[in-house]
Amino acid sequence: MIHFSSPTQVKSSILSLDSRQIYLPQQTAFFAVRGVHHDGHQYIEPLYHLGIREFIVESAAWSGILAEKAKKWTQADFWVVDSSIHCLQEIASIHRKGFSIPVIGITGSNGKTTCKEWLATLLQSKFSIVKSPKSFNSQIGVPLSVWGLKAQHQIAIFEAGISRVGEMQRIEKIIQPTWGIFTHFGEAHGQNFESDQQKLQEKLQLFSHVEKLVYRRKNSEQDSIKVEMQSINPQVELIAWSTEDMANCLYVYWKIGPKETHIRIKKPAQSEAFLDVKTELTDEAYLENLCHCLIMAHVAGLSVEEIQARTKWIRPISMRLEIKEGLRNNQIIDDSYNNDLDGLQLALPLLKKYEHKKRVLIISDFIEAGIVAAELYPKIATLLQSQKIDQLIGVGDQLIKYQDSFKEIDVFYNTEDLITSGILNQISDAVVLLKGARKFNFEQITQLLETKTHCTKLEVNLDALQNNLTYFKETIGPDTKLMVMVKAFAYGAGAVEIAQVLQQQGIDYLTVAYTDEGVQLRKNGIYCPIMVMNPQIGELDTLSNFALEPEVYSMSMLEAIDEYSHAHNKSIKIHIKLDTGMKRLGFSPDQCKELTQKIASMPQVWVASILSHLVASESLKHQKFTEKQVELFEKMTQKIIRTLGYTPLRHIANSAAIKNYPSARYEMVRLGISLYGISENKEEKKSLENVLTLKTYISQIKDIKKNETIGYGRKGKLKSNGRIATLALGYADGYSRSLGMGKGMFEINGHLCPTVGSICMDMCMVDISHLPLVKEGDEAIAFGGKIQLTDLAHQAKTIPYELMTNISERVKRVYVKN
Numbered sequence: 001m002i003h004f005s006s007p008t009q010v011k012s013s014i015l016s017l018d019s020r021q022i023y024l025p026q027q028t029a030f031f032a033v034r035g036v037h038h039d040g041h042q043y044i045e046p047l048y049h050l051g052i053r054e055f056i057v058e059s060a061a062w063s064g065i066l067a068e069k070a071k072k073w074t075q076a077d078f079w080v081v082d083s084s085i086h087c088l089q090e091i092a093s094i095h096r097k098g099f100s101i102p103v104i105g106i107t108g109s110n111g112k113t114t115c116k117e118w119l120a121t122l123l124q125s126k127f128s129i130v131k132s133p134k135s136f137n138s139q140i141g142v143p144l145s146v147w148g149l150k151a152q153h154q155i156a157i158f159e160a161g162i163s164r165v166g167e168m169q170r171i172e173k174i175i176q177p178t179w180g181i182f183t184h185f186g187e188a189h190g191q192n193f194e195s196d197q198q199k200l201q202e203k204l205q206l207f208s209h210v211e212k213l214v215y216r217r218k219n220s221e222q223d224s225i226k227v228e229m230q231s232i233n234p235q236v237e238l239i240a241w242s243t244e245d246m247a248n249c250l251y252v253y254w255k256i257g258p259k260e261t262h263i264r265i266k267k268p269a270q271s272e273a274f275l276d277v278k279t280e281l282t283d284e285a286y287l288e289n290l291c292h293c294l295i296m297a298h299v300a301g302l303s304v305e306e307i308q309a310r311t312k313w314i315r316p317i318s319m320r321l322e323i324k325e326g327l328r329n330n331q332i333i334d335d336s337y338n339n340d341l342d343g344l345q346l347a348l349p350l351l352k353k354y355e356h357k358k359r360v361l362i363i364s365d366f367i368e369a370g371i372v373a374a375e376l377y378p379k380i381a382t383l384l385q386s387q388k389i390d391q392l393i394g395v396g397d398q399l400i401k402y403q404d405s406f407k408e409i410d411v412f413y414n415t416e417d418l419i420t421s422g423i424l425n426q427i428s429d430a431v432v433l434l435k436g437a438r439k440f441n442f443e444q445i446t447q448l449l450e451t452k453t454h455c456t457k458l459e460v461n462l463d464a465l466q467n468n469l470t471y472f473k474e475t476i477g478p479d480t481k482l483m484v485m486v487k488a489f490a491y492g493a494g495a496v497e498i499a500q501v502l503q504q505q506g507i508d509y510l511t512v513a514y515t516d517e518g519v520q521l522r523k524n525g526i527y528c529p530i531m532v533m534n535p536q537i538g539e540l541d542t543l544s545n546f547a548l549e550p551e552v553y554s555m556s557m558l559e560a561i562d563e564y565s566h567a568h569n570k571s572i573k574i575h576i577k578l579d580t581g582m583k584r585l586g587f588s589p590d591q592c593k594e595l596t597q598k599i600a601s602m603p604q605v606w607v608a609s610i611l612s613h614l615v616a617s618e619s620l621k622h623q624k625f626t627e628k629q630v631e632l633f634e635k636m637t638q639k640i641i642r643t644l645g646y647t648p649l650r651h652i653a654n655s656a657a658i659k660n661y662p663s664a665r666y667e668m669v670r671l672g673i674s675l676y677g678i679s680e681n682k683e684e685k686k687s688l689e690n691v692l693t694l695k696t697y698i699s700q701i702k703d704i705k706k707n708e709t710i711g712y713g714r715k716g717k718l719k720s721n722g723r724i725a726t727l728a729l730g731y732a733d734g735y736s737r738s739l740g741m742g743k744g745m746f747e748i749n750g751h752l753c754p755t756v757g758s759i760c761m762d763m764c765m766v767d768i769s770h771l772p773l774v775k776e777g778d779e780a781i782a783f784g785g786k787i788q789l790t791d792l793a794h795q796a797k798t799i800p801y802e803l804m805t806n807i808s809e810r811v812k813r814v815y816v817k818n
Contacts, residue, residue, distance in 0.1 A: 103179075515535055576610045
């Protein structure tokens with residue numbers, strides 16, 4: 001049945017906007033959403049045949065063949081609405097009104113997810129809790145989180161994040177929080193706000209109707225949060241705390257030691273602390289988040305003794321999923337610090353990316369699920385039945401007790417038993433997903449399975465990559481296609497993994513420099529179109545066999561393709577490269593007539609695209625030259641199109657030109673280094689996120705006297721007595737020798753430390769005289785934190801491309817995802 005109205009409720013128990021994450025279709029309502037470069041409506045027919053019988057669709061897309069087919073589908077409801085997302089939000093809001101339990105809303109610039117997880121850790125011993133999965137805090141994530149509210153829950157904890165004006169009002173109507181926590185307020189997500197004050201006002205809208213609000217007061221003279229809340233919600237009880245102000249709010253005193261911190265919290269009228277706890281946390285950002293949670297736990301009714309006992313369970317948490325290379329051609333998906341049911345559902349689709357590999361799932365008991373075990377484990381078994389898991393391994397008493405719920409599972413009492421069994425050593429050519437509670441120490445499994453490379457690693461943030469990709473899709477609009485460069489090992493980021501993400505996001509084309517790069521992608525399950533920039537005549541068989549499309553830039557290559565296609569009776573797709581000013585590769589303007597005549601005589605060859613390369617699109621200093629290149633490209637392509645009788649895709653705009661020269665976008669653009677958050681355009685940089693972070697660790701710390709020298713050639717010296725740290729990163733890893741002698745900096749525990757002496761092949765030394773608490777094993781960031789890649793390139797007197805592509809393959813690539 002087709003309804004031209006918005007539903008106030010749905011029959012299904014599961015809501016989904018992602019066709020790739022359908023587990024129980026008979027219990028799922030699918031919300032079809034139209035995006036700039038994707039349309040959920042195209043998946044409706046296969047989802048109907050899969051078993052879904054409830055669809056929310058958008059009126060702008062509800063026409064043509066799909067609408068006609070839907071009239072004939074029986075036992076299915078289609079709700080035609082203006083916006084599927086707004087409908088989802090309204091359904092969640094109505095669902096929320098059915099519960100009278102305390103709901104805690106958390107927002108801020110940083111620390112939302114950490115506070116949510118730690119607060120749940122504190123409260124779960126006393127209450128049945130529902131909380132946002134992972135970092136579900138967006139316009140879509142919040143309603144999906146709230147939909148998780150069930151009759152058995154006693155407290156709910158939901159986080160909320162925004163990036164634009166007007167968003168928080170919609171989220172507030174969905175969460176309807178009883179109490180609130182406002183975490184750290186900083187610069188994050190500020191690009192769409194006129195000022196910090198506007199951003200603060202927008203975030204505080206979440207607390208329009210809360211009874212109590214916990215926040216940190218940092219300025220003893222002016223409490224901006226209090227001022228804003230007096231106009232937003234004058235009835236709210238403000239529970240401010242401070243490490244400075246002893247008279248006007250809760251006073252927090254923390255004493256940080258090498259291994260633990262002692263926290264005391266007292267009220268203004270009291271001489272004694274009402275909360276006195278110890279924690280292993282020593283980082284000030286962590287301590288701020290913890291204090292929010294301790295105070296809210298007190299508000300929620302936990303006794304001092306309960307808070308003290310539960311604080312011992314608080315640990316720095318990994319809010320990221322990591323994808324690592326493993327031994328025996330395995331791929332490791334390490335999501336082992338969160339094993340609630342929602343987290344499992346979010347992680348399982350990642351296995352689908354590795355269609356050519358065996359799928360292995362290793363899970364522990366689900367101690368954070370909030371569902372009784374007799375219901376939980378059959379539910380997990382049902383979930384896994386549709387996922388084509390080839391091997392299932394379980395760890396824990398509960399999984400042993402309920403192993404009969406699963407079709408086939410190997411179970412062990414603890415992680416040590418699993419390791420000693422030897423079963424892990426038998427896993428090969430597989431993708432292994434790890435989902436384990438913290439107490440099971442699944443990091444032991446990760447260490448056993450992953451490739452043993454040295455501790456330096458390049459972290460590739462897949463969420464940031466997806467954010468940047470979305471930004472460029474929105475910038476170019478729905479009518480322009482997107483080609484992404486994955487040549488040179490995807491600029492050092494790892495071609496296969498990056499290509500898998502891009503393919504999953506529906507990219508139109510990938511580009512590699514050489515044929516063997518394309519072959520590697522094909523062998524690893526990449527099926528989308530791939531252009532090869534520098535093919536060789538002797539590789540035509542390989543190009544054809546692996547469906548790789550050559551870029552043609554010379555008559556000799558064109559003639560070789562003509563001969564090959566005739567000899568083998570094959571049609572071949574090619575890409576014509578024009579030289580409009582680079583003077584590198586491509587057909588020059590005076591070859592245009594000969595080129596068009598030759599192509600006209602080759603009906604077996606299909607010109608997929610025509611391209612050229614801009615010389616200086618990143619610099620407005622060369623604007624006239626760039627505009628002349630685009631003008632010449634237009635003239636040459638028009639001549640070719642008239643001869644062909646059809647219009648191939650045209651692309652001349654690279655990363656910089658996408659923003660700087662919109663008229664050069666044509667039918668397709670080529671995205672390269674800007675995908676990784678690197679741009680010379682100041683406005684564009686505000687919307688892009690850093691993707692790459694190069695990390696190493698301190699191998700050793702030495703005390704150095706003023707008169708001693710450090711490193712080769714005795715070039716390194718300190719100005720006075722001090723300390724140095726030797727780091728496991730050198731020029732063989734890609735850290736340039738030009739960054740020695742203080743030109744390069746490393747970030748250690750939030751502070752910048754200059755290099756000392758020359759950069760060695762496998763290591764380098766930095767001055768840590770100003771950091772008394774640094775210890776061996778601490779992390780050091782070469783770039784990606786306070787030091788950005790563009791800044792480092794400037795110090796090395798080179799360009800970011802060179803630093804990225806020089807990162808050695810012996811440096812482990814770790815792919816992280818929230």
